[in-house]
Amino acid sequence: MPVDTRGTPTTVPAACCPPAALAAGLSGQQAADLARRLKALADPARLRLLSLIAGSPAGEACVCDLTDPLGLTQPTVSHHLKVLVDAGFLARDKRGVWAWFSIVPGAMETVAALLPGAVPARA
Amino acid sequence: MPVDTRGTPTTVPAACCPPAALAAGLSGQQAADLARRLKALADPARLRLLSLIAGSPAGEACVCDLTDPLGLTQPTVSHHLKVLVDAGFLARDKRGVWAWFSIVPGAMETVAALLPGAVPARA
DNA sequence: CCAGGACATTGACGCCCGTCCATACCTCCG
DNA sequence: CGGAGGTATGGACGGGCGTCAATGTCCTGG
Numbered sequence: 001m002p003v004d005t006r007g008t009p010t011t012v013p014a015a016c017c018p019p020a021a022l023a024a025g026l027s028g029q030q031a032a033d034l035a036r037r038l039k040a041l042a043d044p045a046r047l048r049l050l051s052l053i054a055g056s057p058a059g060e061a062c063v064c065d066l067t068d069p070l071g072l073t074q075p076t077v078s079h080h081l082k083v084l085v086d087a088g089f090l091a092r093d094k095r096g097v098w099a100w101f102s103i104v105p106g107a108m109e110t111v112a113a114l115l116p117g118a119v120p121a122r123a
Numbered sequence: 124m125p126v127d128t129r130g131t132p133t134t135v136p137a138a139c140c141p142p143a144a145l146a147a148g149l150s151g152q153q154a155a156d157l158a159r160r161l162k163a164l165a166d167p168a169r170l171r172l173l174s175l176i177a178g179s180p181a182g183e184a185c186v187c188d189l190t191d192p193l194g195l196t197q198p199t200v201s202h203h204l205k206v207l208v209d210a211g212f213l214a215r216d217k218r219g220v221w222a223w224f225s226i227v228p229g230a231m232e233t234v235a236a237l238l239p240g241a242v243p244a245r246a
Numbered sequence: 247c248c249a250g251g252a253c254a255t256t257g258a259c260g261c262c263c264g265t266c267c268a269t270a271c272c273t274c275c276g
Numbered sequence: 277c278g279g280a281g282g283t284a285t286g287g288a289c290g291g292g293c294g295t296c297a298a299t300g301t302c303c304t305g306g
Binding site: 162166168195196198199202203217219220 | 293294295296297298302303304
């Protein structure tokens with residue numbers, strides 16, 4: 001340990017931003033929770049799925065519309081969609097034979113708002 | 124023999140929009156790049172590392188200060204720090220015996236700004 | 247010059263994840 | 277009621293990731 005002559009940990013200056021998340025204290029629980037949601041996003045196929053659904057005319061799409069653009073098999077796409085639904089980024093609405101997936105409003109923003117908390121605007 | 128009947132040369136339509144990220148045409152390249160950065164963040168240990176460094180009085184910390192709070196061994200912490208440096212979230216400054224790590228300003232915000240692009244404020 | 251400390255690298259192990267194939271489920275239509 | 281099409285699930289395989297112990301490298305102090 002470098003003895004840390006520069007300051008006591010109780011100081012915790014900055015930490016200005018109230019909605020900050022990654023600010024000093026980020027508990028193991030909080031880190032695990034945020035990491036779980038980020039892990040759901042950290043996949044090219046899932047990012048493209050979100051992109052395709054968000055960009056579709058009606059704001060929703062069914063599995064059959066998503067397999068071709070991704071070049072993945074139907075079960076694989078279904079698996080990715082399930083991951084995104086479980087993580088709270090997508091909503092599934094099964095109407096008749098087809099399952100329509102739509103973006104959950106605010107879910108992405110919530111995660112995005114948590115990230116910059118790590119850099120509390122140092123002086 | 125995989126045969127690969129679906130051998131579409133990754134037509135990648137659109138890919139036009141410069142600002143938004145998850146907007147309609149998120150190309151495979153863009154998705155892979157964003158996924159790679161998100162993958163670097165999608166780990167509880169790394170999130171806590173960023174938190175600890177950002178919350179430290181001087182905005183920087185060395186490995187020896189980070190092993191104890193995480194309960195991980197020094198090689199493991201060093202590995203995580205390398206991942207974060209390679210992803211552009213941390214900067215390493217080796218001064219004498221110690222290596223000081225600091226947050227790269229704006230890196231987190233860049234990623235955070237890309238995420239909400241998935242929900243282009245539907246009418 | 248040598249001993250010691252701080253950090254990085256290597257190799258190994260176990261686990262999780264992404265992908266596929268095969269198949270079951272569910273709903274509509276004739 | 278039975279077939280057909282869209283979707284979800286289960287099992288299996290390969291690869292990647294997180295972790296650790298052991299070792300290497302570089303700098304400092306005596």
